[in-house]
Amino acid sequence: MPIRSPLTAEQRTAAETMATRTFIVAAPGSGKTTVAAERFGVIRYDSTLDARRILALSFTRSARGELAARIRRRWGSRALSWPQQALTIDTLHCEILMFLLRRRVISWMGGHTELTVLDTWRGQQGARLMSQGMGYRRIAVLCETSVYSGSLKVTRADYHIGTKGDFEKHLAAGRCTHAEVRQVIAAVLDRAELRAEVANYLTSTTKAIIVDEVFDANELDLELVRLAASAGVNTTLIGDPWQALYDFRGARPELVPQLVENEGFESFPVTTSFRFKTSGMVETAEKARAGQSIMLDATSDPTECDVVLSHKWDNLWTGPACVLPLSFGRLDNQTDAAIALLLDRLIQGHFGHSAIYADEAAAILGLDFDVLRSNGAVMGSILEVLRPATPQAATAAITALRAILRVLGSPSRLRRLPKAGEAVQQARLLAIARRMGESHLVPGMTVHQSKGREWPVVGVRLGKAELARLAAGLEEHRFDDRVLYVALTRAERKVVLC
Ligand SMILES: Nc1ncnc2c1ncn2[C@@H]1O[C@H](COP(=O)(O)OP(=O)(O)OP(=O)(O)O)[C@@H](O)[C@H]1O
Numbered sequence: 001m002p003i004r005s006p007l008t009a010e011q012r013t014a015a016e017t018m019a020t021r022t023f024i025v026a027a028p029g030s031g032k033t034t035v036a037a038e039r040f041g042v043i044r045y046d047s048t049l050d051a052r053r054i055l056a057l058s059f060t061r062s063a064r065g066e067l068a069a070r071i072r073r074r075w076g077s078r079a080l081s082w083p084q085q086a087l088t089i090d091t092l093h094c095e096i097l098m099f100l101l102r103r104r105v106i107s108w109m110g111g112h113t114e115l116t117v118l119d120t121w122r123g124q125q126g127a128r129l130m131s132q133g134m135g136y137r138r139i140a141v142l143c144e145t146s147v148y149s150g151s152l153k154v155t156r157a158d159y160h161i162g163t164k165g166d167f168e169k170h171l172a173a174g175r176c177t178h179a180e181v182r183q184v185i186a187a188v189l190d191r192a193e194l195r196a197e198v199a200n201y202l203t204s205t206t207k208a209i210i211v212d213e214v215f216d217a218n219e220l221d222l223e224l225v226r227l228a229a230s231a232g233v234n235t236t237l238i239g240d241p242w243q244a245l246y247d248f249r250g251a252r253p254e255l256v257p258q259l260v261e262n263e264g265f266e267s268f269p270v271t272t273s274f275r276f277k278t279s280g281m282v283e284t285a286e287k288a289r290a291g292q293s294i295m296l297d298a299t300s301d302p303t304e305c306d307v308v309l310s311h312k313w314d315n316l317w318t319g320p321a322c323v324l325p326l327s328f329g330r331l332d333n334q335t336d337a338a339i340a341l342l343l344d345r346l347i348q349g350h351f352g353h354s355a356i357y358a359d360e361a362a363a364i365l366g367l368d369f370d371v372l373r374s375n376g377a378v379m380g381s382i383l384e385v386l387r388p389a390t391p392q393a394a395t396a397a398i399t400a401l402r403a404i405l406r407v408l409g410s411p412s413r414l415r416r417l418p419k420a421g422e423a424v425q426q427a428r429l430l431a432i433a434r435r436m437g438e439s440h441l442v443p444g445m446t447v448h449q450s451k452g453r454e455w456p457v458v459g460v461r462l463g464k465a466e467l468a469r470l471a472a473g474l475e476e477h478r479f480d481d482r483v484l485y486v487a488l489t490r491a492e493r494k495v496v497l498c
Contacts, residue, residue: 007031007034007035007038008031008270008272010268010269010270010271010272011031011034011035011038011270012038013268014035014039014268014270015035015038015039015042016039016042017266017268019265019266020232020234020235021229021234021235021263021264021265021266022039022235022236022237022265022266022268023236023237023238023260023265023266023267023268024036024236024237024238024239024267024268024269024270025239025240025241025267025268025269025270026238026239026240026269026270026271027240027242027270027271027273027285027289028240028242028243028273028275028285028486028489029273029274029275029276029454029489030270030271030272030273030274030275031270031274032212032213032238032239032240032270033066033067033070033212033452034070035238035270036056036067036070036210036212036236036238037056037067037070037071037073037074037075038074039210039236040054040056040071040075040079040084040210041071041074041075041079043207043208043210043234044075044079044084045075050207051083052083052204052205052206052207053083053084053085053205053206053207054084054206054207054208054209054210055084055085055086055087055092055206055208055209055210056068056071056085056086056087056209056210056212057086057087057088057089057092057209057210057211057212058086058088058089058211058212058213059088059089059213059216059217059221059246059249060088060216060246061088062449062451062452063088063212063213063451063452064086064087064088066452067086067212068080068086071086083205089211089217089221089224090178090181090182092224093178093181093182093185093220093224094115094117094178094181096185096188096198096201096202096224097115097181097184097185097188098113098114098115099201100188100194100197100198100201101113101114101115103197105145105194105197106142106145106146106147106184106188106194107145107146107147108147108171108174109147109148109149109168109171109172110171110172110173110174112174114174115174115175115176115181116173116174116175116176117176117177117178117181118175118176118177118178119177119178120158120159120177121159121160121161121177122159123364124161124170124175125166125169125170126161126162126163126165126166126167126169126170127159127160127161127166128159128160128161128162129157129158129159129332130154130157130158130159130160130162131154131156131157132154132155132156132157133154134154134162135153135154135162136151136152136153136154136162137151137152137153137154137160137161137162138150138151138160138161138162138163138164138166138167139151139152139179139180139183140171140176140180140183140184141183141187142184142187142188145194147171147184149164149167149168149171151164182220185220185224186220186223189220189223189224189227195227198224198227199227199228199230199231200231202227202228202231202233203231203232203233206228206233207233207234208233208234208235208236209225209228209233209234209235209236210236210238211225211235211236211237211238211239212238212239213238213239213243213451213452214237214238214239214256215239215240215241215243215244215251215253215256216239216244216245216246216249216251216253217251217252217255217256218246218249218250218251218252219250219252219255220250222252222255222256222259225237225259226259226263229263229265230263235265237256237260237265239256241253241256241476242289242476242482242485242486243451243482243485243486243489244482245447245448245451245479245482245483245486247479254477273285275454275489275491275492276491276492277456277492277493278492278493278494280493280494281491281492281493281494281495284296284488284495285488285489288474288484288485288488288489289474289485290473291473291474291475292473293470293471293472293473294470294471294473294474294488295470295471296460296470296495296496296497297496297497298496298497298498299459299496299497299498302319302320302322302323302442302459302498303322303440303442304457304496305442305455305457305458305459305496305498306442306455306456306457306458307442307443307444307445307450307455307458307459307490308323308442308443308444308445308458308459308460308461308498309444309445309446309447309450309458309459309460309461309487309490310444310446310447310460310461310462310487311446311447311466311480311483311487312329312446313325313327313328313329313446314329315461315463316444316445316446316461317428317431319444319461319498320498321434321435321437321438322435322438322440322441322442323441323442323443323444323459323498324346324347324350324351324435324438324441324442324443324444325443325444325445326347326355326356326443326444326445326449327340327343327355327356327357327445328340328343328428330357331357331360331361331364333421334364334365334414335398335402335414335421335425336361336425337360337361337362337364337365338361338365338401338402338405338414339398339401339425339428339429339432340355340357340358340360340361341358341361341362341365341367341372341379341405342379342382342383342386342397342401342429342432343355343358343432344358344361344379345376345379345380345383346383346432346435346436347443348373348376349380350441351441351443356445356449365405365410366409366410366411367405367408367409367410368409371408371409372408375408378404378407378408379404381400382397382400382401382404383397383432383436385397385400386429386432386433386436387433387436387437388433389430389433389434389436389437391426391430393433394426394429394430394433395426397429398422398425398426398429401414402414442459444461447483447484447486447487448483450486450487450490451486453490454490454491454492455490455491455492456491456492456493456494457491457493457494457495457496458487458488458490458491458494458495458496459495459496459497459498460487460488460495460496460497460498461497461498462484462497465480466480466484469481469484470484
């Protein structure tokens, strides 16, 4: 077994407690993920003979990946061998739903017991971008013990299915998204007899759950945690209320203290931060948490930064040309996807890893990402077309891009977009071209993407309103302030304005 890392007394107490309901609250860089990984092994390798799994849970794929990597690094690769698992909570929802279907506790349209669960309806038959006030979207409802289709007013812009026929065709084919899974699980947890089935499933399969970043949990996630804890599953919750960022997933950080109190969790604060290596950073992080005014210095040389962060992707693209953002953001059409793949080629060349959403872009275009990668020279040749950074070069590049994707096997025919759409794509290509002339590029990403990570020097691109919030003093209950807080606390040595 690998040698144990030197944990502080606080960290060790939290990781090794015999308590069965454990709540670990910790500041940035104080070792939340370190303690989560440690506790996983402490419970996994304790002396009790128990064949049930230890389940490490987080809320996004990247956070799950980071937690799994830390567990393996600390305890060796066998630490996560079957039945032990590190999952996103959405995957746990799917697992529970399919258990209920297989056991015929509830039934799905068409009698399916295995489902294809998509991230989004986007690209599926009948799906369109619907925003608030655009009528009703279809949802999954549970009547008695059968899943049917129902409807609900659109309250948040997203790709939804509005017509009953299209929606039911998907359900009858055993196809849904995580949203429908959550709708059904929420209905299941509302019914005592079905809730008891879930409790039985959890206690028979799972000895302990360790939930990292618990302040990103939504109401349903917390209800599942409550059920697991009250059913006797050893439950550890770890997080920092200042770092709750998943509002779009319905995160309800304010409900966590209530759950902790009502269910009798024992609290273990972990206070020493190992991230901050300079007195300046210690002071900045302390002031931010205390709601005191913060003034950041602007850098005259952004290449001194190891990363540049911003709330929104657009804000990174309008910044210095030496900052290469890892994405343009959400992919709304096939041309967006094509340009994301071109950006991926540039990012691969510079940083040796993928652009964010590159695999999603390949999927939208019906391309095999690995085949695309092995044809990297083709994308490289389009970047060369773009290099002069003129409008003519951008037009030539986009024309070549559309033609080449067909050659690479994309079944999609990338049509010209309406004039305004084409102008956006031209501007994006020119923004890529401008970066190609830079000798030193710094990666740019959103604060959401930076969560859980750290760099020596962090640049932040802030607007007037954000600077005003920093000057006024941050408040934990304000979502935008928490985004700023996470951005500031990614730096080990220095955080500067870019
Ligand atoms: N006891 C320790 N001794 C030395 N270094 C430590 C110790 N505990 C954690 N670290 C280091 O501190 C850094 C932050 O740890 P970790 O990522 O676990 O913190 P975190 O609280 O999860 O961070 P975040 O607030 O970003 O989510 C890592 O580089 C980790 O290796």
